[in-house]
Amino acid sequence: MSKEMKKFVALVGTNTKDATNRKLLQFMKQHFAGQADIELMEITGLPMFDKPQDMHVPDRAQAMAKEIDAADGVIISTPEYDHAVPAILMNAIEWLSFGIHPFADKPVMIIGASFGSLGTSRAQEHLRQMMDAPEVHARIMPSSEYLVGQSLKIFDDEGKLNDTEKVAQLEALFADFQQFVNISKELWHSTQVDKELLDNRNNIKA
């Protein structure tokens, strides 16, 4: 890995073993290996978020937060369940915004794959709304919808996307995302103010 290569965490938005959203991220990791270092992160192994009174954050969430902290940006691939983000991904984001704020000002790219033809359009909107909440405070790349429909048919035996238009679109988006990471570094003015507000709310020591 060269020094200039950016490091990304790729969050697999599902706990399903044969998920095409995982395949999509694996394809990105492989396809962009010369440009960036993409590491997949699973969201399993967290308890159901119950907003504990003692504000204790599980070790697993702490470890995830640490990896996200160290990354230049996060790519999230989400399925769609009932017109929305799956509970398991919502749960991970709840833990990762509970007294800890690894997503704060972190550039985020949202993608998604579905078996049907809609390609997780509603779930992606939902995820944007969540990542935009003050406790999460991510920097979501705007105007970058990437929907993969019919996802059971779109990968070849080697896990490559077999649709050249989709590949070209992804390449362009990922180039933009790397640029977006650079630009986002300039957006920091509201961060401190928001952080203090949140800490006051949660009564947490910064």
Add this chain to the structure above:
Amino acid sequence: MKLVGIAGTVEEVSYNKKLLQFMANHFSSQVDIDILPIEGIPMFDQDNDQTETQAVQYLNRKIKAADGVIIATPEHNHTITAALKSVIEWLSYRVHPFEDKPVMIVGASYYDQGSSRAQLNLRQILEAPGVNAVVMPGNEFLLANVKEAFDANGNLKDGKTVDFLATTLLKFTKFVKVINTMNDVPVQTDGAAEEEDLMAQHPVKTTVKDVDMEADDWVEQAAKKTNAVDGDTYVKLDRGLLTVNQLNYFLNTVPLELTYADDNNQFIYYNRGQAKGKMLAPRKPGQTGDPLQKVHPDRAVRGVKKVIHALRTGTDYVMTPVPGWTADKAIIHYYKAMHDENGNYAGVNESVFDVMPVVKWYLKKSGQLLMPDPNAKTDAGASASVDDSASAGGSDTGASASVDNDSASTPAPAPDMSADAGAGASES
């Protein structure tokens, strides 16, 4: 009125639980609200189906049995909690207790928003096809700054808020009645079905013009007009080549009574294989060519229209039982929509057959017996009233035409025929 309440959180201390509890107590003279905890419901996992566990089944049964559901949702990250979402995912995967269920959404939050975004998001989720709840529109109840909202006894302090909640709940009780009334009444498609022209007055490309449809020798006249081939002339088919004679030998020995009614609702063919007295749905040679209305008694017309309309508008097939099933005889009408190569509706392919000889043969060959199913709901078909006769092309068989119960549209799998037959066809 029996309602269930779900607080969308697994927090130990929750103002949404408090809000539901207040509603259950304060309005106990008007509604019976049973609060269902969601603690203990695991995270949804497609690879580890927990639908059959006691915890999920408990919610499933309670919600199914209730007249309506009240959900109190907190807001985390502009949306509902993962805990609530997980519950909805389980209840929209293998079981669907929210289907057609009236739902009211309320919510409480620590700050100004009062769960405003979470409520909108919850509406969107509850309207997804697998959930299919009927959420009461409007009437948003947002309780903000909850830490100040309740007194020491768990009652809402502000009188206006209580009044507003009372009004909202009253509207919901009316909404529940309306929705559940709507659910009880089968969807009336008669309006559109009435438009079906059973007098066959809208000729199609294949209609033979200038021949009296009702003439007893319509077949002969129409054959002459079209120079139709017969006898030993070959016709090319998909897939094969037969003479007209061979085609007749073949169709007349199919163990089904076949009828062709075209997309102009003209009865243009049946396989005259059986002597008239033996036919399950008797036809007369002179009837061929008649408009469908002429081969049905008046009382059957409405049912025929319903069946044809269903097939014309996308229903793949309709099955209706002929009343009078016994252990020896269970006659079925099977109406299948036909389409041309471009997918345009091309008429009805009707077959009439008695399933019992096949069922008996199968039982004998496989060493099984037919048993009554103690859990079966009596199928309307077996004892159906005869008002709705719908044997397209048939004369007088009086089959009922409950399109809603007996049909399946593509790509639904074939219906479970044994379940339909069970009620009237036990052999014990």
